Amino acid sequence: MQFNRILLKLSGESLMGDKQYGIDEKRLQEYAEQIYEAAQTGVQIGVVIGGGNIFRGLSGATKGFDRVKGDQMGMLATVINSLALSSALTAVGQENRVFTAVRMEPVGELYSKWKAIESLERGEIAILAAGTGNPFFTTDTASALRGIEIEADAMFKGTRVDGVYTADPEKDPTATKFKTITFDEVYNRGLKVMDLTATTMCKENNLSIVVFDMDSYGNLKRVLEGEDIGTLVHV
Numbered sequence: 298m299q300f301n302r303i304l305l306k307l308s309g310e311s312l313m314g315d316k317q318y319g320i321d322e323k324r325l326q327e328y329a330e331q332i333y334e335a336a337q338t339g340v341q342i343g344v345v346i347g348g349g350n351i352f353r354g355l356s357g358a359t360k361g362f363d364r365v366k367g368d369q370m371g372m373l374a375t376v377i378n379s380l381a382l383s384s385a386l387t388a389v390g391q392e393n394r395v396f397t398a399v400r401m402e403p404v405g406e407l408y409s410k411w412k413a414i415e416s417l418e419r420g421e422i423a424i425l426a427a428g429t430g431n432p433f434f435t436t437d438t439a440s441a442l443r444g445i446e447i448e449a450d451a452m453f454k455g456t457r458v459d460g461v462y463t464a465d466p467e468k469d470p471t472a473t474k475f476k477t478i479t480f481d482e483v484y485n486r487g488l489k490v491m492d493l494t495a496t497t498m499c500k501e502n503n504l505s506i507v508v509f510d511m512d513s514y515g516n517l518k519r520v521l522e523g524e525d526i527g528t529l530v531h532v
């Protein structure tokens with residue numbers, strides 16, 4: 298598969314590295330370098346980053362936070378991570394721009410499909426912050442939505458597992474990895490690698506997903522070069 302434009306989803310939780318909370322500078326730097334190296338090959342990259350290293354609406358709700366306010370806090374957490382990534386990309390010499398799903402200039406420009414595509418075509422990394430702008434969604438769903446909008450060839454889900462397994466590999470050591478799997482099989486087997494809203498959006502709009510381990514340095518470029526290291530989820 299040839300990739301000209303991708304939507305890269307980075308997990309907020311992975312950004313913690315070995316820390317218990319917040320941003321690990323080393324991990325952030327590694328992400329920025331990997332994105333820079335991948336962009337050097339000419340591929341256009343839109344990035345959605347999660348916020349789980351700072352705040353998740355659902356876990357806030359279990360502690361008594363109003364769910365909508367908690368989700369808004371989660372979306373702001375993705376903005377914090379996006380600004381951190383923007384700063385790290387600039388430091389390695391990679392042009393980039395932050396777009397936000399809700400208006401908050403001068404922190405970032407209000408997102409629109411056309412402005413984001415214009416930015417990508419200029420060779421910038423377009424960082425798409427604040428999720429979908431709506432509560433009750435996740436950044437996986439935001440990635441599916443933005444990936445479809447910017448007409449990406451695929452969504453790259455960079456995570457801490459190296460693909461889709463027959464069961465959660467963090468809980469079941471006998472689980473085995475798929476090289477490829479269809480969306481229907483993901484449903485039928487009840488696999489929880491992404492939430493169902495995100496999976497359904499990708500399926501209905503024919504956006505394939507590559508699930509791969511982003512925390513091993515160089516993997517982003519390897520996947521782009523066609524190395525078979527993750528799992529391809531397709532229609």
Ligand SMILES: Nc1ncnc2c1ncn2[C@@H]1O[C@H](COP(=O)(O)OP(=O)(O)O)[C@@H](O)[C@H]1O
Pocket residue numbers: 308309310311347349455456457458460461462463464465466467468488489490491
């Ligand atoms: N069948 C499966 N294959 C791979 N990972 C799975 C599966 N079921 C559950 N998981 C879990 O899904 C998670 C995917 O990571 P990620 O989306 O980055 O997590 P989060 O968005 O919750 O931070 C991992 O924690 C992994 O253990």
Ligand SMILES: O=c1ccn([C@@H]2O[C@H](COP(=O)(O)OP(=O)(O)O)[C@@H](O)[C@H]2O)c(=O)[nH]1
Pocket residue numbers: 307308309310311346347348349350352353354355367368369370371372374375427428429430431432433434435436437439
């Ligand atoms: O469109 C969105 C995207 C995210 N969020 C909130 O932002 C938090 C952080 O995102 P996520 O949990 O997806 O981050 P990750 O798991 O990748 O760290 C979520 O828990 C939600 O509370 C939201 O309300 N709407």
